Amino acid sequence: MHTWLEPKYFAWLEQGFVFTLALCVCTGLCATLSGFVLAIARTAQSAAIARAASLYVFVFRNSPLLVQLLFWYFGAAALLPSNWMTWLNTPHAATWGPVALRWPSFELFAGWIGLTCYTTAFVGEEFRAGMRGVSRAQEHAAAALGMGRYTTLRHVILPQALRIATPPLAGQYMNLVKNSSLTMAIGVAELSYMSRQVDTETFKTFQAFGIATAFYVLSIAVIEVALVVWQRTGSRALQRGRA
Amino acid sequence: MKHRIRGAVLPALLTALLAVASNAAHADRLDDIKKAGVLRVAAFDSNPPFGFVDPKDNQIVGLDVDYARAVAKSLGVKLEVQPTNPANRIAFLKSGKVDLVFANFTITDERKKEVDFSTPYFASGTQFIAKKGTLKSPDQLNSLRIGADKGTTNEQQVRAKYPNATIVAYDDTPFAFAALRTGNVQAITQDGPKLVALLARVPDKANYEIPAFTISNDYEGVGVPKGEARLLDVVNATLTHIEADGEAAQIYDKWFGPKSAAPLPRLFKIGDPQKSS
Numbered sequence: 149m150h151t152w153l154e155p156k157y158f159a160w161l162e163q164g165f166v167f168t169l170a171l172c173v174c175t176g177l178c179a180t181l182s183g184f185v186l187a188i189a190r191t192a193q194s195a196a197i198a199r200a201a202s203l204y205v206f207v208f209r210n211s212p213l214l215v216q217l218l219f220w221y222f223g224a225a226a227l228l229p230s231n232w233m234t235w236l237n238t239p240h241a242a243t244w245g246p247v248a249l250r251w252p253s254f255e256l257f258a259g260w261i262g263l264t265c266y267t268t269a270f271v272g273e274e275f276r277a278g279m280r281g282v283s284r285a286q287e288h289a290a291a292a293l294g295m296g297r298y299t300t301l302r303h304v305i306l307p308q309a310l311r312i313a314t315p316p317l318a319g320q321y322m323n324l325v326k327n328s329s330l331t332m333a334i335g336v337a338e339l340s341y342m343s344r345q346v347d348t349e350t351f352k353t354f355q356a357f358g359i360a361t362a363f364y365v366l367s368i369a370v371i372e373v374a375l376v377v378w379q380r381t382g383s384r385a386l387q388r389g390r391a
Numbered sequence: 392m393k394h395r396i397r398g399a400v401l402p403a404l405l406t407a408l409l410a411v412a413s414n415a416a417h418a419d420r421l422d423d424i425k426k427a428g429v430l431r432v433a434a435f436d437s438n439p440p441f442g443f444v445d446p447k448d449n450q451i452v453g454l455d456v457d458y459a460r461a462v463a464k465s466l467g468v469k470l471e472v473q474p475t476n477p478a479n480r481i482a483f484l485k486s487g488k489v490d491l492v493f494a495n496f497t498i499t500d501e502r503k504k505e506v507d508f509s510t511p512y513f514a515s516g517t518q519f520i521a522k523k524g525t526l527k528s529p530d531q532l533n534s535l536r537i538g539a540d541k542g543t544t545n546e547q548q549v550r551a552k553y554p555n556a557t558i559v560a561y562d563d564t565p566f567a568f569a570a571l572r573t574g575n576v577q578a579i580t581q582d583g584p585k586l587v588a589l590l591a592r593v594p595d596k597a598n599y600e601i602p603a604f605t606i607s608n609d610y611e612g613v614g615v616p617k618g619e620a621r622l623l624d625v626v627n628a629t630l631t632h633i634e635a636d637g638e639a640a641q642i643y644d645k646w647f648g649p650k651s652a653a654p655l656p657r658l659f660k661i662g663d664p665q666k667s668s
Contacts, residue, residue: 222566225573233574237536254575255559335538335559335570345560348542 153355157346161356164342165363171256171338172325172367175263179324180317182264183271188301190276201272208269214330216266221258221334259331259338263324270320278313279305318375322368329364339363421621424490429469432459433489433614436474440646440653441495444474454646455493458512458630461638462491462613465629481505484616491626492614502614509613509626512639514659516605517545520571520586521578526602532556538567538576545580548607564589571599587653603656608666610659634661 153161189201208216225233233254240251252260282305290300332341343360347353424430434455435442442453451472463470473489480496483489484506498508519526519537526535533555539546541560550558559576561567567579568589581589583605590596613630615623633639639661647655 221575222569222573225575230574237575253557333562333566335561335575341560344541349547 151352153346153350153352153359157350157352157356158359160342160346161339161359161363164337164339164360167256167337167342168325168328168339168363169367171260171263171328171331171336172321174260175267175328176321176324178260178264179267179271182268184275186268186272187275187279190272191279193297205269205273208265209273213262213266213327214333217259217262217330217334220262220265221255225254225258255331255335255337258334259328259336262334263328263331266327267320267324270323271317274313274316274320275309277316278309278311281312282308314378315375318371321371325364325367325371419621420490420616420619421625424466424468424622427468429471430459430463430466430491431471431473431489432456432463433473433475433480433483433492433494434459435476435494438495440651442493454513454642455495457642457645458613458633458639459491459493461633461642462626462629465632466625480614484614487616490616490622494614495611496614498610498612505617507615507617507619507623509615509623510630510661511610511612511659511665512630512661513611514605515583515609515611516607517548517580518583518586518601518605519578519580520568520590520599520601522571522598523600526578528602529553529604529606532578532606535578536576538570538579540564540567540581543581544607545582549580552606568593583655584653587647587655591653601655603658605658610665630661 186201186204189197190205192198192201228236236254236257239253242249286304286308287300290304295304328338329340331338332344335341339360343356347356350356434451434453436444436451438453440453442451442455444450445452451474456470456472459472460470473483475483475489475492475494477494480492480494481502484492492506495513496502496508498511502508519532526532532549532553536557536559537549537553539549539558539560540563546558546560549556559570561570564579564581564585567576567581570576571579579586583601586601590599590601593599613626615626630639633642640657643657645651647653647657
């Protein structure tokens with residue numbers, strides 16, 4: 149308690165935090181895009197597409213994230229051909245001048261897939277809830293004006309749906325940051341993994357987990373601030389633009 | 392492993408008191424043993440295959456007991472086995488309840504202050520399991536992905552000695568082994584005897600091997616009461632002798648050989664130079 153962490157261990161925690169952030173940003177972007185598609189699919193006129201989309205939500209929302217992560221890392225890996233696994237488990241890098249792109253480790257890849265699939269189901273449901281929050285009368289009115297399904301979605305339903313869905317969506321992004329800690333079970337070297345590693349090497353339990361907690365609280369606070377700023381400025385600007 | 396030192400402090404204090412009380416500074420323990428015709432030895436009763444109770448006849452058997460029997464034979468006396476646990480080993484020796492301790496007794500500097508140790512007759516350390524043919528020498532570790540158990544000394548040793556190895560830490564050994572099976576890591580690390588026990592339960596164990604090297608070394612010796620130089624000499628001479636005539640290797644093979652339940656290559660022979668851990 150009397151001594152603080154050595155810089156080396158602090159660097160480990162920072163590295164873990166960068167991993168957590170990178171993982172969350174990638175997952176957040178992909179889950180938002182695919183969640184959007186999922187919401188559209190659930191309201192599609194084709195019964196087959198709508199049913200497939202609701203089956204997806206049923207499967208991914210009704211099973212624990214930890215089990216899903218273990219499935220992607222251990223289960224799916226066992227089904228893939230062994231030369232694919234060898235490729236996925238060896239480092240690959242592409243360089244363009246000063247920029248080097250590295251293919252992520254399989255742990256990170258599986259963690260990203262698992263988190264994305266799980267978060268997509270929740271984000272999709274928030275989008276759908278937003279769309280259902282727009283009165284059906286508006287849809288009929290748009291149809292009466294001669295708008296097609298796409299034009300109705302684009303200009304009538306979605307701008308309002310997005311505004312309704314924004315606060316619960318921010319909640320889902322906060323959950324995403326916290327859920328990302330579960331990827332430590334499959335060996336992703338993110339913040340929780342690193343804090344545990346620092347704890348076992350230094351026995352400074354309070355410092356290790358204290359700093360990790362502070363990092364988590366900080367990143368969630370940033371999401372909250374972003375939500376407030378968006379609600380004050382962004383969504384109004386969006387409304388004005390569409391009106 | 393972490394608890395070894397802490398566990399030794401309390402018994403050491405207790406026995407210090409006992410030693411003062413029963414300070415029977417008699418002539419020589421070796422003469423006493425020969426006069427009584429019995430060698431009293433402390434061994435584990437629940438740590439297979441080092442020392443455990445055989446369910447068939449309720450006798451304590453195991454690797455340690457077999458080595459103890461060899462010493463009793465060379466003294467020409469009967470063997471009497473006293474069950475012990477790790478915490479009691481030093482206390483038993485110092486209080487004179489037993490003459491020798493054969494109980495997977497790791498030689499440490501702290502313990503050397505309390506008791507004397509014979510030349511080591513067993514060694515263990517951090518080892519690896521890999522798919523057959525992938526891991527031959529420790530140098531390769533630097534270029535491999537190694538699965539480890541979170542928070543073990545094994546994980547820390549690999550990180551310290553092979554900084555370029557990619558270490559992926561899992562919650563426990565079965566997870567690490569699952570990652571090895573799916574090809575996410577090329578090797579996993581743990582203490583040799585534990586890896587052996589793990590491998591014994593695996594259905595496709597023919598595909599895996601435990602490469603014949605360790606990256607850390609713990610040496611186990613016979614605990615001898617302090618100051619019994621003649622007894623210590625006899626124990627050392629016996630150990631050297633049974634290594635020379637092949638009996639030591641036979642005893643090892645009986646418990647860890649290729650046909651045993653837990654095959655582990657014999658990397659250390661009695662009298663080999665000790666590597667620093």
